[in-house]
Amino acid sequence: DTEVTQTPKHLVMGMTNKKSLKCEQHMGHRAMYWYKQKAKKPPELMFVYSYEKLSINESVPSRFSPECPNSSLLNLHLHALQPEDSALYLCASSSEDYYNSPLHFGNGTRLTVT
Amino acid sequence: GQQVMQIPQYQHVQEGEDFTTYCNSSTTLSNIQWYKQRPGGHPVFLIQLVKSGEVKKQKRLTFQFGEAKKNSSLHITATQTTDVGTYFCAGLGDDKIIFGKGTRLHILP
Numbered sequence: 001d002t003e004v005t006q007t008p009k010h011l012v013m014g015m016t017n018k019k020s021l022k023c024e025q026h027m028g029h030r031a032m033y034w035y036k037q038k039a040k041k042p043p044e045l046m047f048v049y050s051y052e053k054l055s056i057n058e059s060v061p062s063r064f065s066p067e068c069p070n071s072s073l074l075n076l077h078l079h080a081l082q083p084e085d086s087a088l089y090l091c092a093s094s095s096e097d098y099y100n101s102p103l104h105f106g107n108g109t110r111l112t113v114t
Numbered sequence: 115g116q117q118v119m120q121i122p123q124y125q126h127v128q129e130g131e132d133f134t135t136y137c138n139s140s141t142t143l144s145n146i147q148w149y150k151q152r153p154g155g156h157p158v159f160l161i162q163l164v165k166s167g168e169v170k171k172q173k174r175l176t177f178q179f180g181e182a183k184k185n186s187s188l189h190i191t192a193t194q195t196t197d198v199g200t201y202f203c204a205g206l207g208d209d210k211i212i213f214g215k216g217t218r219l220h221i222l223p
Binding site: 043 | 144145147149155156157158159162164202204206210211213214215216218
């Protein structure tokens with residue numbers, strides 16, 4: 001079981017589609033993250049939100065657009081993706097101190113771009 | 115840039131044997147975290163080490179942080195089939211957490 005909930009669990013989309021990934025946590029954590037994980041690779045940081053403000057963007061292409069509507073929710077909007085963007089997308093949260101607190105990951109959304 | 119190297123990449127052990135994975139950083143780390151990811155699952159936090167020379171134990175798992183805070187290890191005693199998965203270290207350097215590439219542990223019955 002995880003306290004970070006991600007939907008959907010699986011997503012198949014075409015290169016012209018627009019879709020969104022959603023993440024929710026109710027642990028009172030003030031830092032939320034998007035990670036991308038390819039098979040047999042470590043998680044790769046994409047974005048960090050701290051207190052609902054974007055604090056880190058790891059030079060992610062603009063076809064990925066994050067949004068943090070409130071302290072419990074994190075979205076990732078997808079548009080015009082490429083097949084190489086197919087991966088497991090993990091949301092995570094941590095307490096206020098981003099630099100010193102553990103990451104709590106959700107189950108992830110397995111994305112396939114056709 | 116900062117790197118965290120993790121070895122070995124894969125490890126096959128007989129059930130009951132011990133297992134160790136090692137992480138080395140090119141720079142001094144503020145802390146190091148360890149995560150386990152089961153096949154088809156998501157990374158799950160195991161532990162965080164902060165102090166130089168720190169040693170922590172969780173049942174059959176022993177975690178160490180080097181004196182120079184540049185290396186760390188995870189040792190599992192008497193492995194069980196439930197230990198199967200990929201173990202990642204994640205080191206906090208200048209301003210972000212860097213994951214090692216992980217060690218994939220296979221248990222042979």
